[in-house]
Amino acid sequence: MEDQTKKNQINIELTDDIAEGVYSNLAxxxxxxxxxxxxxxxxxxxxxxxxxxxxxILTPEHAKxxxxxxxxxxxxxxxxxxxxxxxxDGGTPPFTMGGPTAQA
Numbered sequence: 773m774e775d776q777t778k779k780n781q782i783n784i785e786l787t788d789d790i791a792e793g794v795y796s797n798l799a800x801x802x803x804x805x806x807x808x809x810x811x812x813x814x815x816x817x818x819x820x821x822x823x824x825x826x827x828x829i830l831t832p833e834h835a836k837x838x839x840x841x842x843x844x845x846x847x848x849x850x851x852x853x854x855x856x857x858x859x860x861d862g863g864t865p866p867f868t869m870g871g872p873t874a875q876a
Contacts, residue, residue, distance in 0.1 A: 794825045808835035 796812035803809065808830045814820040830838065850856060 796825055798822065803832075803835075807831060 794812065794814075796814055798813040798815050799814050800813065801808060801809045801862075810828045810829070810830070811824045812826040813822050846856065
């Protein structure tokens with residue numbers, strides 16, 4: 773039984789630069805018949821251009837697995853920390869891209 777468990781394990785390497793992560797505050801998802809593409813974007817206030825920081829390409833099967841895993845993790849997070857509050861504006865970032873800045 774223990775040998776079977778070892779056969780099913782995957783050895784995953786996480787390098788320092790990848791472990792650092794990439795900040796994203798917007799994701800755009802597109803798909804074709806064969807794949808889902810998720811572009812993770814970093815938008816900053818007062819900047820006229822947002823940049824794609826990372827692109828992940830998944831098969832439909834893996835996209836569905838990711839969806840289920842995210843759903844399960846959000847449920848667990850909310851059980852521990854309470855509901856995640858969603859903005860009332862439908863997820864629009866709280867700033868304009870390249871527009872006038874607020875003044876106090």
